[in-house]
Amino acid sequence: MKLFLRTVLALIIMAQMTSCDSKxxxxxxxxxxxxxxxxxxxxxxxxxxxxxxxxxxxxxxxQTITGFGGSFTEASAHLLNQLGAANRKKIIEAYFGPNGARYSLTRTHMNSCDFALSNYSYAPVIDDLELEHFSIEEDKEDLIPMIKEALSVSEDGFKLLSSPWTAPPWMKDNKDWRGGKLLPENYGTWAKFFSKYVDAYKAEGIDIWGFTVENEPLGNDNNWESMHYTPEEMTRFVENHLGPRLEADGKGHIKILGYDQNREHLNEWVDVMYASEETSKYYAGTAIHWYASTFEVFPEALQYAHQKAPNKHLIQSEACVDAEVPKWQDDHWYWSKEATDWGWDWAPEKDKHLHPKYVPVYRYAGDIIGCLNNWVDGWIDWNMVLDRQGGPNWFKNWCVAPVIVDPQADEVYFTPLYHTLAHFSKYIRPNAIxxxxxxxxxxxxxxxxxxxxxxxxxxxxxxxxxxxxxxxxxxxxxxxxxxxxxxxxxxxxxxxxxx
CATH class of the missing domain: 2.60.40.1180 (Golgi alpha-mannosidase II)
Structure with a gap:
């Protein structure tokens, strides 16, 4: 009897343990x-x-997730070329390798931007309307090798979104790198420029997944490369020129994202972009930036954009700690409420409340979480690598990147921002829901x-x-x-x- 009772008791305990384990x-x-x-x-x-x-x-x-990542700029690529082979490899592996952040969605600039070494265009010859002298030679020393090296270590590959800051000055009404508008008579040539860019990069073994039509079409106070559009002008260009050109050239699969600036004006842009079947036909979605506030995600605007076009992409295409010189080997600063942005000094008085001091890690993590919870399907950081000054940048528009380097000393600093981004990019993969x-x-x-x-x-x-x-x-x-x-x-x- 005692043996029987002990057996029953043992079975009960095992059942309870199994029950606990199953929970x-x-x-x-x-x-x-x-x-x-x-x-x-x-x-x-x-x-x-x-x-x-x-x-x-x-x-x-x-929503279905498109991906997470950062941007290839001439500044970042130039810095990698100055590092020793071991550190260069370490950074590429950290961003794209199977044990790294596994970036899946990236961006680059078409023609120069502020994070280039100088102003340049792939079509420098004035009035070259047929683009007979089109060349991406400028990108072959720094930018293209960096992209190729990333592709070589990425097991799953990644999507590449390309953005122009400006057309060549000769195509514009003010004949300047900064500000001005694309002359209507050059809309066709500018659309052809996009198509030739795709072919040129394809010849280098790099596929272009998509374009934004224009980086920051509302301008940047004419500080660095820019070109202005109203929502109506951009939509006319896409509807009548860019979309049809890519389609006619067998590139209709390439995504076209409109807008590409801060979220506080998002409503008025999507109203025009998606006003009708004709206006929205060639738009694959909308791109946005975060610089309107250091804490506000603008959920109402994101929700509005999604409801306006629920089957279109909504991609955060640029974000960074701007107007700051990076702190070197100082993790504490990135967790401290000491960062300020452009608006701390320069925002109009009515917008000052949107630009208080902030914690860089919280701004990144909070924004990505907020974006995902409000239908954003892709999130792209700005420069992957900058130096201790926050450049190189021909305009001296210093910013912070997740990885900071000292090329003279051949040293690398992975800031807490790198690990923050990896929490998303490494573990939430393309086509996740x-x-x-x-x-x-x-x-x-x-x-x-x-x-x-x-x-x-x-x-x-x-x-x-x-x-x-x-x-x-x-x-x-x-x-x-x-x-x-x-x-x-x-x-x-x-x-x-x-x-």
């Missing part, structure tokens, strides 16, 4: 924090207290996506001065997790747990 959600947790974690693996385990819960809802499906969640903690910012391989990635941001214990719930399973104070976490749930 445990298996996860991998990666954390970057002000205290020093850098995509570090965090151990999880049951505990009795919790300050909140996050329930993941895979059945609620939103953003999914639903319910968060009862007001202290955590959250987003989640289900990848094509079945994994779920949940990204959290804790801006509080204390750690937060919470329960992550998926179906009938859950896991207790602690996120450090001042930290970002990516929680990866394997496919077996998501079924």
């Amino acid at each position: 445990e959600l298996k996860v991998e947790v990666l954390e970057t924090s002000a205290s020093g974690n850098k995509l570090s693996t965090i151990l999880v385990g049951a505990h009795n207290k919790k300050q909140g819960s996050i329930q993941i809802k895979p059945e609620e499906k939103f 953003r999914i639903g969640w319910e968060n009862n903690s007001t202290d955590l910012k959250v987003t989640a996506a289900k990848n094509p391989d079945g994994t779920i990635a949940v990204v959290l941001l804790n801006q509080q001065d204390s750690k937060i214990d919470f329960e992550l719930i998926l179906g009938e399973k859950s896991q207790y997790i602690t996120i450090s104070e001042h930290a970002i976490q990516t929680i990866v749930i394997p496919p077996i747990e998501t079924n």
Whole structure:
């Protein structure tokens, strides 16, 4: 009898243990924090207290993710060429390699921009209306080798979005690199320019995934390369020239994104772009920047743009810590509320409240989470690499990049911004679907996506001065997790747990 009772008791205990195990959600947790974690693996385990819960809802499906990444500029490529081979390789691998951030969506400039070494165009010969002298020779020393090297280490490849800052001055009404408008009689030549660019890059083994029609069509106060459009002018150019030219040349698959400037004017642009079937035919979507505010995501504008064209792309095409000289080997600064942007000094008085001091890591992570939760499907950082001055930049428009280098000393500094971006790019892959969640903690910012391989990635941001214990719930399973104070976490749930 005693043997029988012991056997029954053992079976009950095993059943309870099995039951408990079956309720445990298996996860991998990666954390970057002000205290020093850098995509570090965090151990999880049951505990009795919790300050909140996050329930993941895979059945609620939103936009398909295009990708995350940064931009190839002549400035970045030039700096890589000055580094030793080991550090150059280290940076390329960190951005594109299988163990790195695995960037999947990138951008570059067509003709020069402020982060070039000088003003240049692929069509420098005045009145070359047939573009007989078109040449991308300027890009072959720095820019193209960097893109090719990235392609060589990227296992999944990446999409490349190209943007002009200006047409050659001879095509414009003011004959200047800065400001002015494209002359209507040159619309056809400028459209042909885009097509020839695609062919020239294709000959180098580089495919162009898409274009934005014009970087910052509202201008930049004529500080560096720019060209102005109204929404109506840009749409006429796309509808009657650029779209038909690419289509006629067998390049109709290349995406055309309109606008490409700050979100506070987004509504008026999408109203014109998507006014009718004819105006919207060649637009694949809209591109946006973040410089209108250091904290405001403009969710209403993003929601409006999505509702206006729910089947079109909405891609954040440029963002950076601007108007700052980078802090070298000083992680603390990137977690401190000391950064200022252009608007701190120069914004009109009515907009000053949009430009307070901010924490760079929080601005990046918060903006990406906010964008994803409001239908943005792609997010691209600006320069991948800059020097300790925040250049090179011919206008001296200094900015910060996730990777800072000192070419004279052949030294590299991976700032916390690099790890912040990797929390998204490495774990939320192209063609992932953003999914639903319910968060009862007001202290955590959250987003989640289900990848094509079945994994779920949940990204959290804790801006509080204390750690937060919470329960992550998926179906009938859950896991207790602690996120450090001042930290970002990516929680990866394997496919077996998501079924």
